[in-house]
Amino acid sequence: MEFLVTMTTRVPDGVTDAEVAGVRAREAAHSAELAEQGSLKRLWRPPLAPGEWRTLGLFEADDAAALETVLASMPLRIWRTDEVTELSPHPNDPGTAS
Template identity: 55%
Template sequence: MNEFLVELTTTVPEGTDPAEAGRRRAAEAVRAKELASAGHLVRLWRPAGELRSIGVWRADDEADLHEKVLGTLPLWPWMTAVVTALQPHPNDPGPTGRTA
């Protein structure tokens, strides 16, 4: 699988019932765990003080990432995504064993 750096920004449409937004956010957490278990979601961060997320995701290719991975997120219709394909760097130290 290929790795991608993905920046996601979610904007709940004006006038959306808060209960609907809450249901989608709860479903989003469940789906994220499923995608992590399947090896698609590797890491996910939220920049301090911001409402966007930055993560490392895995998929066969960018089309697969959009259609079969990100497109399955309950909040996807309200998201914008910036996707950057990644490749190994010769100086990458590899996993450090640290956990967040």
């Protein structure tokens, strides 16, 4: 199954730039691992307002519970909320045409 996930990160007051950089570095490394495993298919950055931190991700998982396991494994989850939309195939999807 595919899922579109809107990931919104809000770093709490008092967190140092060094702490943020460390978590972001771990997030980047883990995202590469998830992509290699086939769980993370794509990432996009939508238009953002100043100071806003939001990412759209296309994930693949067996079901919603498996997706939650993947999302919970991501380092930025400590500061992030996720909005999950389960996707179903569209009959006119050009990506599935043969």
